[in-house]
Amino acid sequence: MNQCRVRGLVLIRRDLARGLLGCSRHHIQQEHLLLLQPQLARLTLRCIHRSGKDVETFVNGCSANYIEGLYTKWKKDPESVDESWDEFFRGGDGASYRKLLRISDSRKRGVGAVDKAVIPLHTETRSASGGAPAAAPAPAGDWKSIDDHHTIQAIIRAYQMRGHLAARLDPLGIINPTQKTSMDGSQRSASEQVLRQHYRYIFNDLNANFKLPPSTRIGGGEEFLPLREILDRLERIYCGHIGFEYMHIYSLSKITWLRDRIEKPNAFALDKDEKKLILERLVRATVFENFLAKKLPSEKRFGLEGCDIMIPVIKEVVDRSTELGIESILIGMAHRGRLNVLANVCHKSISDLLAQFHGLKAEDSGSGDVKYHLGVFQERLNRQTSKMVRITVVANPSHLEYVNPVLLGKARAEMFIRGDAKGNQVLPIIIHGDASFCGQGVVFESMHLSDLPNYTTHGTMHIVANNQVGFTTDPRFSRSSRYCTDVAKVVNAPIFHVNADDPEACINCARIATEYREKFKRDVVIDIVGYRRNGHNEADEPMFTQPLMYQRIRKQKPVAALYSEKLTKEGVITAAEYKGLVDRFEKMFEDGWKSSKELKSVKHSSWIDSPWPGFFEGRDRLKICPTGISMDTMKRIGETFSSPPPEDHMFETHRGIMRILQLRKQMVDEKVADWALGEAFAFGSLLKEGIHVRLSGQDVERGTFSHRHHVLHHQSADKVIYTALQHLYPDQADYSVSNSSLSECAVLGFEHGYSMASPHALVIWEGQFGDFVNTAQCIIDQFIASGETKWVRQSGMVLLLPHSMEGMGPEHSSGRPERFLQLSDDDPDVYPDTCDADFVARQLLNINWIVTNLTTPANLCHALRRQMMMGFRKPLINFSPKSLLRHPMARSPFKDFNECSSFQRIIPDTGAAGKNPGNVKKLVFCSGKVYYDLFQERDDHEQVDKVALVRVEQLCPFPYDLINEQFALYPKAELMWAQEEHKNSGGWSYVQPRFDTALLKNEKETRCVSYHGRPPSSSPATGNKVQHKTEYKDFITSVFGELTPANKKRLADKVKAQQQKAKSASPKDPPKKGGDKPPAAKPAKKRVDTEAAAPVLKRPPRGTPKGASPVAENKRAQPAAKEAPEESGVTRIIASKVLRNRSTSRGSSKGDVGKTSQSPTPTRSKREPKDPTQGEGGDGQTPKLP
C-alpha cells in the first residue's frame, strides 16, 4: 500500500471521527475535501517535480488502481462515490484527474509487483464509523487494507512493548514461555500476553506484504516485508534470549536510538575473533571457580557458577568503555563472584588472592575482613584497547546493596577530582543480586540520586547476577514485581534481561548498555538471568529447598562447555583449541597457588580501594597543624558572607535575607561570630587553603533552622542563585553546598564514598534533625564506624546532627549520642599515657571516630578545620545545636578564631567559681547546649561561685588529661555529670566508666561522679510540653537544689525591672486598627516572619534597563510592606527584648580570655542584634530559646 494514499485516507477517517463527535455531515465533507485535496495536489506536484522514491510513494500502482477504480465507478454513476471524490473528478473538467492518471501510468509500470502482493486480509466488512448508529456513511476506501496495516503496527509495537514477556531468558527453561506453532509451522513465543487482541492475527495469511512503519527498524533497507518475515524478525529480536525493556522511557530520542541499535538486521552479529575472545574469557572465569572448588572444597567463596558469563560481560564493558574514553571504572558488588572479578577483571595478583585462604597473620594493624568483601585498586593496561584503565572494587560489608551509594559518591568525587564534568572518564558499575536488588530500599534511594545535579554520576551501569534465588527463597516469595529490576524503571533506565547461557546475547547487551551510557549518560541495567550451580555458599545443600530447580541444574552443562560446542560446530575453534585454553588457565592458577604458599604474611593495606598517593608519605601523622585563622581571613570571609551579591550580578535579594546580612555585617563590625559565621570561617578558610568543601543534606543550603543561608535565590528569576562562599578568593577551592534528596541512608553513604576519594576535601553531611540519622544506621555501623579497621581506609567525613532537648517531642530531640559513643573503640578501663607529648594526636589517631558536642562557634570552626589539619583522616560526629544557632550567648569573639587559638577539648569554668576553686562545692561536667541552661540556673540559684561548670566539648576520645586537671583543681567539690538527656541516652554511659578510670589514676581520690539528668526512658523525649518542663525542673533541682525564697524574690524583681524597661521602650501610641500607619521609616522593627510575603529589597543594579527601575520596583513594594501588622511586630519586639535582657544577665559574668584559648565564658555583642529568623524553621519546628 502506498504511504501517501494511506495518509490521505487517514485524514479522511479522522474527519469522520470528528464528524461522529457532532459535526454536521456537510461540515465533514467540506473539511474532508479541504484536507484531501491540497494533499493530493501537493503530492501530485511533487510527483511532477521530483524523481524516484517520492513519486512512487504517492501515485504508485496501488493508489492509482484505487483511484482508477473509483473513477470508473464515478463515471458510471457519479453518486456511487463519495461527494468528495465526485468533486475531485469533476475539478477542472476532470483535468486534475487526467493529470494524476498520466503520472500514475508511468509509475505503475515500475512498481506493479509490490502492489500485487498487497492483499487485504480481513474478510468481514467494517463501517468506517465503527458501527456507531448516528455515523455518517464511510467514504470509499480500502479500509480492510488500512486496518491490516494498523494491526501490523500494533503487532510491532506489542513486540517492542511486551516482547520481553515471551523472551526465553531462563537457561533452565523453567520459566520460559511455551511456544506455539504458527500456520507456516514455525515456532513462535509471542503469546496473547504480548499481542493481546492481535494474537489471532499472526495465524493469518503470512505471505501478505506490508509497508513497515517508521517506528521500527526491522526492515533495514527494506520498506515492505511479508507478515511471516515481520513476525520472524520481531520474534528473533524481542522473544529470543534477550528481553528488551525500554518502551517505558519517556525520551523519544533514547527509544529511537535503542530501536536502531537492537532492531536493525545483523545488529548482533559477531565475528570469529570476537567469539573466540568471549570463549577465552568464559573459560578463564570457569576454570577459576573450578580451581577454587578443587583446592578449597570446604571454603566459602560464593562462586559464580551458573552466571559465569558475568565476567566476560564486565570485561566487554571495560573494553568498550575504555575505547570510548573511560579511564577509571569503579565497581560496587556483593559476595557473589567477587573473587572471580578480582582475579579476572581487575587482575589482582592470584597469589595475593589465594593467600587469603591460607590463614596467614596480617603484618599491619586493623582487623581485616573476609576475603569476599575486600576492595581492590588496580591500574593496568587494557590489552584489547591498549589503553590504561584504573579499576577499583570498593570494599563492602555483608549488608547487601549498601555499598551502592558509597560507590556512587566515590565515583562522583573522582569525577570532580579529574574535572570530568560529564562522566566521560569515570564509569561506575554496580553488580546486584536478584533478591537484594528488589528487596533493599537503599537501591531505590540510591537510584534517585542518579539525575540530581550535585549527585549524578552521569549514568551508572547496573549488572544483576540473577541466579533466580536469594539464599533459599525463590522469587515468587521474595518480590511482588515481575522482574527484580523493576526498581530501575523509576529512573527510566533501559533494562536488558538476558539468558546467561547465551554468551553472545550477553556480550551484545554489554555493548549496547555501554554505548547507551556513553551516549546518554544515564543509568542502564543488564539482568543476567542464570542459575546458581551450588547452594548459597558451597557448603549449603540447595536440594533442601529448591529440589526441582536443582534436579534441572544437575543436568545443565556449564556455559563454557555449551559455548565451546557451539563454536566447534560453527568451525570457529577446534576441540583441541578449547582444551588448550582450559590447560592454560589451569596452569596460571596453579602457579598462583604455588607462589601464594610461599607468602608468610598478608597485609590489609594491600587491599585498600582508595589509596591516597602522596598524602601519608613523609608526613608526621602526629602533627596537627594550627587551626587558627588570621584576622584578614576573618574579615574577608565575614565581609563576603554578610554582603548581598555584587551589583553586577543584578540580583534581587529577599528583604528578610537583606536583614540577616545586615545583622551579619554588624557582627563582623563588632568582631563577634554566631554559629553560621563560625561555620563560614571554617569553610572559607579551608577553601582559601585549597581544600574543597562539600556540604550536603536535606535543606542544608538555607539550613533547617534558617540560620545558614549559603544559597541566595533571585526573587524574580528562576534558578538564579548566589553562593557567597564561592566568591571569597579568585583562586579558592570549590565549595559545593546542596540540598539532597530526602534520604539519609543513600545520601550519607554517598558522602562517605565521596570522602574516601581524597584526603583533600572536607565532606559534611548534615541531618535535618539528628533523630533521623538512624535510617542510615547501616552506613554508620558498617562503613563510618568500622571502615578504617576493616578496610584500612580512612575518611574525614563530618556528620552534623542537630541534637538537644527543647520540648520538640520524641523525634526532634536526639541525635542519639549514646549510640555513636557506644561504637567508639577506646577502652574505658585503660588510662592512656597522658604524659606523651603527642597524647592528643595519638588519641585521635587511635580512635575510630571523634564525637563532639560543641558550645561555641569558635570551637566549631576549630573542630572543622582540625579535620583537615591532622596527619590522617578521622570521621567527626558533631551534635549540632538548634536554639544555640541564635542564642546570644553562643557567640565567639574573633580572637577565639585567631592564630593563637585552637580547639578546646574541654572549656573550663573561668568565672567566679574557676577563680576561687577552693570555695567550689560542686564541679559539674556537662556537654552541649545544656551548659547554657545550667549557666542561667546557676545564676538564678545564686551559686555562681559555688558551682563550677565545665564543658566537655570533645566526648570521644575522652580528654582524660584535662578532666584529671579539673578534678585536681576542685579538690573539695562534689563531682557531677549533668545531662539533659535520659539516663540511658546522652553521654553518661560513655563518660561514667572513663571518669572512674581517671579518678582511679589518683590513689588518694575517693570521690566519684554522680549522675544528674532525666531518668531512663525508651523514648528519647516526651511529646508533652508540661512533662518536658517538669523533667527539666527536676533535673535542675537535682543539680542546684530548690530555689530559695531569696532566689525567688531576686528573680521576681529582675522580671519586674525587665518588664518596666520593655514598657518604657514601647511606642506610646500604638497604631489603631485600620488607622494611620506608622511611618515607613522603621522597617527594622519588623520580624522576618511577618515579612515572609513582603516584597524584596532590590539593590539598584548597574545598567538597569529602562522601564525596570529598581526604585520603581521598590516603590511598588511599599504598600505591601506597610500592610504588615505593626501591632504584632511591637509585641514581638518586646518579647525579644525580654529575652535579650535575660540573656544579658546570663552572660554577665566576665571570664578571663587567655591568649591561647578561646573565651571560656559566653560573650555578647554590645548591641545584641535582634534575631531576624526566629519563628522560622524547617519542619515547622522552631527552635526556641531556652
Ligand SMILES: Cc1ncc(C[n+]2csc(CCOP(=O)(O)OP(=O)(O)O)c2C)c(N)n1
Ligand atoms: C541486608 C542484608 N540482609 C540479609 C543478608 C543475608 N544474605 C546474604 S546473601 C543473601 C541472599 C542474597 O540473594 P541475592 O541478592 O539474590 O544474591 P545471591 O546470593 O543469590 O547472589 C542474604 C539474604 C545480607 N547479607 N544483607
